[in-house]
Amino acid sequence: MIASPESMRGAACARPENQDLPWIGEDASPLARALMARVCASCPILATCALEAATTTTTAGFWAGHDRTTWREPTTVQDTLPGLELGTAA
Numbered sequence: 001m002i003a004s005p006e007s008m009r010g011a012a013c014a015r016p017e018n019q020d021l022p023w024i025g026e027d028a029s030p031l032a033r034a035l036m037a038r039v040c041a042s043c044p045i046l047a048t049c050a051l052e053a054a055t056t057t058t059t060a061g062f063w064a065g066h067d068r069t070t071w072r073e074p075t076t077v078q079d080t081l082p083g084l085e086l087g088t089a090a
């Protein structure tokens with residue numbers, strides 16, 4: 001989840017219907033992580049979020065289809081939704 005309000009513009013996780021998911025929680029259930037991965041897969045700023053996650057020291061939360069919580073195995077969109085191919089954002 002992108003922290004900057006300017007960068008959040010268009011973020012699927014900021015939509016009202018997705019705000020109840022535990023984006024910054026450290027104890028998200030497998031179902032919640034699967035739901036967040038599904039939201040990320042359709043997010044219009046997925047590439048921006050992935051870049052920010054890769055260039056920021058993050059140790060918790062769900063970013064760009066990945067659970068960044070350091071004490072848990074990473075979960076990716078591909079792990080959660082086998083067969084789903086991510087395209088590159090334009």
Ligand code: SF4
Pocket residue numbers: 001002011012013014039040041043044045046049050062063064065
């Ligand atoms: S890719 Fe996922 S975590 Fe990142 S802004 Fe989009 S919905 Fe939020």
